[in-house]
Amino acid sequence: MSKIFGIHSRLTELPAFPEASASAQNNTPAIEILTPAEAASNAYLQEHGFMNLKYPQEIHFCKAEVHMDFLYGTFVIPPKGKNTHEASFRYAIFKDRIIFIDDGDYVLRIVEKIRDSITRPNPGIGFFFADFLDALISEDLLCLTDIENQIAHLEDEVLSGTLDNFNHKIMSCRRKILIYSHYYLQLSDISNVLQQNDHGFFNRSELNAFRLFSERVGRLHEEALMLREYSTQIREVYQSQIDIRQNKIMKILTVVTTIFLPLTLIAGWYGMNFKYMPELNWKYGYLTVFLLSLAIVILCIRLCRKKHFL
Structure with missing residues (x-):
């Protein structure tokens, strides 16, 4: 069911009747929240040609477009906090009202949050929309901090030698970033379109509010880029740990090969069984070869330890 809020120093919910909507249109700026079905039959949207827009049913990204006498756009909010799924909705900004088209309750929760927490001495649709945009990113720094903590935990695991499912975990973090x-x-593009103020809907103070929002978004974007760089560094640390582990394995294999290579030579030499080898028929021949092999192994081990190969 549609919701209507009058824009005063604090948002005031109005009765959701056609006459209330007309009253809001004539006397005070208003916020309307409609479902797609309600938007299709809304007289105000039809009057201003909104229904003539050829837009796809699915929303894929955030944007703002300038049309004849209104601004049209969409939002796609990524999952964050208690919202485990992304939220998407449309909006249209007119001179005297803002209409949201949402088939869920995401917009309503944001508007109610603004109503309960923000009071402005100079209300207007521009200030409301700036507050709305700020509400969209109010918890984003906490979300980015949570991702940073996840990456830091992965770093501790890598340095401690725990490398299980690392690629899956780090790719999940990088995808979120x-x-x-x-x-x-x-969001920065939307702010730029709003600051152009092609229809003159916003006064200078409201444009400054959009500029401040753009700066906040810019800082969040820089934070996201730093997290991406951090995740890249952790991947490099992980790869270096893999290389170190492989080098240790190759070192062990090389030492073992070095120790037993002389024994392989002895085994090959006496395996030829030439009749001119007196050791083959000597009483102590087997014992001599055994002791010689043992001495060679001990000598090789001592040499490896002296060179710090073991």
């Missing part, structure tokens, strides 16, 4: 990075770039 990439989603947030694209999200902030798209």
Whole structure:
């Protein structure tokens, strides 16, 4: 069911009746939250030609577009906090109102949060939308900090020698960072379109609010880029640990080969069984070869330890 809020010093919910909507249109700026079915039959949207827009049913990214007498755009909010799934909705900004088209309750929760926590002495649709944008990123720094903690935990695991499922874990973190990075770039584009103020909907103070939002988004984007660089460094540390482990294995194999290579030579030499080898018929021949082999092994081990190969 549609929700209507009047924009005063604090948002005020109005009765969701057609006459209330008309009253809001004539007397005070308003916020309307509609479902897609309600938007299809909304007289105000039809009057301003909104329904003539040819937009796809699915929403893929955040954007803002300038049309004849309104601004149209979409939002795709990545999963964060208690929201385990992404949220998507449309919006249209007119001179006297903002209409959200949402088939869930995400927009309503944001609007109610603004109503309960923000009071402005100079209300307007521009200030409300700036507050709305700020509410969208209010918890993002905590989300980025959580990703940073996950990467730091992976770093501790790598340095401690625990490398199980590392690639799966680090790729999951990098995927989240990439989603947030694209999200902030798209929000920055929306802010730039709003600051152009092609229709003159916003006053100078509201444009400054959009500029401040753009700066916050820019700092969040920089944080996301630093996290991406951090994750790349951890992958390099992981690869170096893999290389160190492989080098240790190759070192052990080389030492073992070095120790037993003389024994292989002796075995090959006496395995020829030439009749001119007196040792083959000597009473102490087997014992002599055994002691010689043992002495060679001990000598090789001592040499390896002296060279710190073992």
